[in-house]
Amino acid sequence: MELFNIVLNFLYPNVCGVCKKVCDNPICNNCMNKLNKDNINGRKVYIQTNYRFIDEHIYLFRYQGIIRELMVKYKFKEESYLYKSFSYMILKNEKIMNYINRYDYILPIPIHKKRKKQRGFNQSELIVKDICKNEQRIKYEKDILIKIKNVKPQSSLNKTERKINILDAYEIDKSKIDRIKDSNILLFDDIFTTGSTANECAKVLKKYGARKVTILTIAKD
Numbered sequence: 575m576e577l578f579n580i581v582l583n584f585l586y587p588n589v590c591g592v593c594k595k596v597c598d599n600p601i602c603n604n605c606m607n608k609l610n611k612d613n614i615n616g617r618k619v620y621i622q623t624n625y626r627f628i629d630e631h632i633y634l635f636r637y638q639g640i641i642r643e644l645m646v647k648y649k650f651k652e653e654s655y656l657y658k659s660f661s662y663m664i665l666k667n668e669k670i671m672n673y674i675n676r677y678d679y680i681l682p683i684p685i686h687k688k689r690k691k692q693r694g695f696n697q698s699e700l701i702v703k704d705i706c707k708n709e710q711r712i713k714y715e716k717d718i719l720i721k722i723k724n725v726k727p728q729s730s731l732n733k734t735e736r737k738i739n740i741l742d743a744y745e746i747d748k749s750k751i752d753r754i755k756d757s758n759i760l761l762f763d764d765i766f767t768t769g770s771t772a773n774e775c776a777k778v779l780k781k782y783g784a785r786k787v788t789i790l791t792i793a794k795d
């Protein structure tokens with residue numbers, strides 16, 4: 575049943591992801607206007623410490639309202655075709671696109687292979703691939719970052735537990751180290767809550783010589 579839904583969602587994508595009306599774009603003009611009112615293009619710059627490795631966090635929305643509903647459907651209700659609506663929000667956001675273009679690579683936050691098998695897809699990877707398909711100046715490198723520990727879902731834990739849970743969960747594919755050294759890397763994830771996940775990824779990328787690591791997310795909780 576799960577596979578059937580995924581296949582169906584891929585075969586029947588020509589609706590607005592928000593209101594479900596038939597539409598040529600992944601979000602209709604009406605829903606896009608509503609979303610634009612909630613769009614804040616937030617930016618937070620971090621000071622580097624011995625335990626903070628992320629340089630900046632960029633996000634489009636707060637995790638509430640339409641965005642929250644859409645994200646729950648995308649991640650937990652098998653509506654995988656919604657990746658197109660999320661990539662569309664980014665592709666249509668000139669400020670964010672200019673920002674993405676300043677980076678050498680965009681890397682989706684990886685999920686563990688067992689989790690990928692369960693869900694059928696990596697929610698962040700689908701969005702990144704679609705952005706890069708539509709905007710070829712942006713470079714996407716597959717599987718530079720690997721999740722080596724299959725940890726508990728972060729959403730089920732509190733702030734302190736999240737930090738411990740995700741500790742040393744990521745590694746680098748050693749054959750791709752040359753792509754990391756002196757690079758400006760943009761990580762991508764759907765949502766930013768405590769930042770522990772992004773920070774762990776930045777830690778390992780900096781260990782192998784990345785110059786700057788920023789995280790872009792659709793929403794900030």
Ligand SMILES: [Zn+2]
Nearest residue numbers: 590593602605
């Ligand atoms: Zn709509």
